[in-house]
Amino acid sequence: MTALHTGSGTLRTAPAPRPPALLYAVAAVSALGGLLFGYDTGIISSALLDLGRDLDLSTGAREVVVSAILVGAMAGAPVSGVLSARWGRRPVVVGVAGVFALGALASALAPSAGLLTVARLVLGLAVGAASNTVPVYIAETAPPALRGRLMVLFQLMVAIGQLVSYLVGYALAGPGGWRWMFALAAVPAVVLALGMLPLPESPRWLVDRGHPDRAREVLSRLRPAGADVAAEIADIAALHRAGTGGPRGLRATARVLRSRWLRPALLVALGIAAFSQLTGMNAMVYYAPSMLTDAGFGGSVALLTGVGIGVMLVLAGVTGALWVDRIGRRRLLLWLMPASGIAMAVLAVAFLAPEPAVQRWAVVLALFAYVFLNGAGIQSVVWLLAPEVLPLSVRGPATSLATATVWGFDLLIAVTALTAVQAFGLPATLLIYALMNLLCWVFVRRRVPETRGRTLEEIERSLRGDEA
Template identity: 75%
Template structure:
């Protein structure tokens, strides 16, 4: 799964800039470990579940609860970390997130009952939500505009790499008691993240918002180099902060702004894409594919190897999507790849009908699974974190984007707590065909409602929204 691109609050880049200081890349590389932990801790449960379900004697519903606990924690951790980072700064919150990651990993490894494991996974969820909300913002507010896109993509790729690493570790440590090591090993990168963040600078934008202009100039000097006009950049950030002061204040004013007729089309697009990113089935496969394959007669070893393949496809899809969103366009990428995503899911569902475990059936199922992961990952999962901050107007971008993020986590939770039960009640093929149909419905939604935002400024998008042309056939960039 891919992580959110924050709203565009960049200052204008200056030509002729010298080589960027190494500290700049240290900021992105070290903080992006939060993405690695995000991906690892959400992905490792699929491999660990095979053995821990036996050791702890979990029912189908209890397995769903164990998987879902981290998502409940993420729904809490994301908004809480937003409040804390606004009050105390981005860097201290990321340090705290690292500590929670380490504590949750060790608690998961030591759990001796379902309730203890659920509590530990809830704790990990707080860290996952905090990382997904704070790390991209920290990178975006720290790096210069010329590097912002590629360094935020680094965070997104680290999420995919974390998921791949979780499948590799799960395959290597499969066996009785191995799940404890799977969970516990995540404490190591968490400690590296915590130690690495301590010497890094605070977000200059947060410092300016707090009126600490002198400290902001000093940190920007470290991040930009001696030839950069630090005072001018601080002044530009100050101007942007003044623009932000025009946003509605207070809960009532924010809710009134969100209900404005001209805002509704953009809010519908943001919430719809967030919901469909989960309803199309990606995390049902990420969380449960090894379990479903094992129970379908593929054997634990084959199921875990398939999990490694899923991790590889997630990384490949992440790279493809990151390159394509700016070259192909958000809307066009969805319209091109969603039919292939739905078709692959449908083929996988129909292939399970044949039964018998023949070689043809096995290869068809695994091939369709990998194709689905690639097509959905390179389209929906690449676009979902970009659409909301691009289409939502400045005055409500913060609270509206948080609403879209909460919607995503909520539907992720819905899938996690219903996937295995749906398979048990209705069967594997009907469940997969339902996900395939959701890909089709998403395609219709994109065709009718989602505008192309590639190559357009945020101001141009907002002007179109105010003019009532927030539709799929809105004018395209030249």
């Protein structure tokens, strides 16, 4: 805000210049990768009910089909980190869109469980690459004041994709409907590819690769008129000249990743990535309809509850987008993660209620409360913190480690959730997830710094100042 003198001598506050539309276009179009990510990971929850019957899948086989996309994501994340460091963020996102379309069509046409698993592996490559590259691309183009909400737009699009998947799953439920559920993902994939073509490359990547003039031109299009673009470029370039930019080759990158000064940032990025899965969200996304059906809910009620989960995820995404720049990343987690753990514990106890009507209301309300609180908390922050705390020189590869950690623990949850329920019972399994929410709170309180309102260069200088 700027103070202006009026003719009467009084002061009037002028609004800050509005960011150009291109900045929002960069965030919105690239965040379509999040919508595809959400849809392709969420649709399996609805498809599994009919898919399991059509292909006569056992519990173990269902876990394999669900988990295939996660195995692919674990591979897609590090590969995209290397490619985006070498070729740029934008070309990788365009390529990811093509892989999304290919995987969606292959899944829809798969004649057997084995080929469907392979197709889901291909989709996983795109999911892992999108979840790694898109947040980095948005972080490197956004100004500090808007960076949080623009990056949380990615998670909001993930939630919208999951909600759409539940709605599509409910509408297309029935024999053979799962093929159309998978095929529809090709449409937004084409939109993402076409939408990315006119967008600019990350200015920070351009500086890192020795193109400051092109970076200055891009920043002038992404910042309001009159913004001090030269100072921002100089700040980015200063870190590069100081030796923090751009190790070349895998050996040099590995050397930086092992640096003592980088360990606190890696611990934060990897810890938040792990807890985003260990706290149980994707167990609910993947298996809630199956768990509810096994607990005595009707199939249509279970699918409608899945739609409710999608609605809660969208509301959580909106809440996270509004709060993450207003109250900060760390405080948001400290406020919401204990409440998320309590809601999960209530859900566990609700399954023990003797009265069916009371049990069903308690289960649904506790499930919705958990999804909202966990979604507005750690799910809003998980894709935001790693690109913020990790330095430019290894942001692509290091963020890919955090992304691979997300998918690795997601895979762990996917292949153990139903087995754990069969071995220990549903309430005990849910209580373990509740405990993980509280352990996440302890980790945030002890290790996670606040990054709200700071430039990426300020965060990096603070990190390097901790080097002993």
